Amino acid sequence: MKQGPVYTIVFAFLLTAVFTSVLAVADAFYAPKIAENVVLAERRDVLYALGLDGTGDAATLNARFDAQVAKKTVGGVEVYEQNPVEGPYGIAVPFTGSGLWGTIRGYLAVSSDFSRIVGIVFTEQQETPGLGGRIDELQYKEQFRGVPITGAKIVYGSNGDREIDAVTGATVTSNAVLRIVNDVLDNTLPKLEVTP
């Protein structure tokens, strides 16, 4: 049998080389497209958080994004700011915090006068699918629109004139989201206020 150690080693080397080359080619071929998808997903999420139209194909969405939103650094925080319109406009502030299983990232959009939350979006989360993962559903995210920022903590139940419900069966994730939101309001917003 041709099963000596030399054959085994040569075979292992060759096979690994062939298969990793296949992967390298596939990766190089798809990398630009994947990078584009990542940017596009981020832009769609930011538009959603700002309460703007985040639907449509790549070209429409990019055009709309460029026309309506600008990336700025305010008080050391990189935010996406809606180009000023009449009345208060939105500012999307990035956040990172820990959920039940992993990191939750996303954007919390607040109005430019810091009086209300404009919207929330999660760009990355590894919560339990079907339970904590449901924070990604519109039913949950839409509840944050228009919640007044009063200095008091945002809680489940009533917040001024708005109600927010937790996700049933996902207490840890729901609480994690509130903790992150309150952290943004308490710690990140003051940084933005420094520069008018």
Next chain:
Amino acid sequence: MKESVRSVIQRNLWSDNQVVRQILGICSSLAVTNFMSNSLVMGLGLTFTTALSSLTLSALRNAIPRRIRMIVQTLVIAVYVILVDVFIKANLPDISKALGPYVGLIITNCIIMGRAEAYAQKNPPFLSMLDGLFAGLGYTVVLMILATVREIMGFGSVFGVDINFLHLPTWTIMVMPPAAFFLIATMIWIMSNVLSTKKPAAPAPAPAPAPAAMPGKEATT
């Protein structure tokens, strides 16, 4: 002795179904069956991987040194899984986001290595590919049955479309992994009964008992 195509299909979809007869791939059956769409993509991803890895391993079967065959199997399986993952990320970004880590976890699915060990290393490429293909489809069918029951009872929806017109209360337990345990156990029980009341199966060219299950990687959350 070559197995007939018909026998490969019948065995994988029914009499030796990977999940309810061989009790393999249980980990992912628990984790991804609360939504029908997730189950479908998972099942198809696994089917693709099992078919192609069985084909490749079978084609190489006379060249693979026995001592490192498991490492080679893992390598080949991993390559196909990564290809699936990259393809989904590039072309179906939304589904990729919904499935998150599940696609990568196909690598740890016991069924793929089970087919490689039990079948592909002693059978010709075409039959091995069919065997992998139908093993995957058998898995997909079981997953879809579980997901249908769980999604309807747990969320009142089918493929994400709400059908709970009467607003009946949904069962949270159905969304959680224990529900899949009950349902799989019930299916195993029914299958055993159905198959044992028939005349003892013809001496099917039964595959060698599958190797010990690989460590389940799925978090049973």
